[in-house]
Amino acid sequence: MIIEIDKIPEQGMSLEGVEPPEVLALEQSAEFHPAGPLSYDLYAQLVDGMLIVSGSVAAEMRGCCARCTQIFSTTVSDSGFLRDYSDLQGMEEVDVTEDLRETIILNLPRFPLCDETCKGLCSQCGKDLNEGPCGCSKGEEGGAWDALNSLNL
DSSP states (O other): OEEEGGGOOTTOEEEEEEEOGGGGOOOTTSSEEEEEEEEEEEEEEEETTEEEEEEEEEEEEEEEOTTTOOEEEEEEEEEEEEEEEOOOTTOSEEEOHHHHHHHHHHTSOSSOOSOTTOOOBOTTTOOBGGGOOOSOOOOSSOOTTHHHHTOOO
């Protein structure tokens, strides 16, 4: 998104719109993929020779649940977007696309879940426990840490 500096009135101006999902430049191997355009609702104002841009940014994303490995959609947003651009001498326009992209990427969940109540997969058979219980026995032995139980400290 390019802001033309000479078109900003003294009181500032509102900027609303969408950018294509390609501006996020996420590789297909990435954990999240854009599921729609990047939308923005910004306010730009020139203050003491600096361009101040504030507002909100959002993008519909598709990702893989860290517990059950199902693909899910979520909206990643930042309602506190704020950037200042100084040293505008000789510049006619400012491209804020990279800052919008960075904001979305920094707000991606670190441990993505399809739902807070996701039960994940059975550690023995791999069945999705969100679909119901599996037929595995819930015996007391067989856990990866069971050998530690016999330690006599």
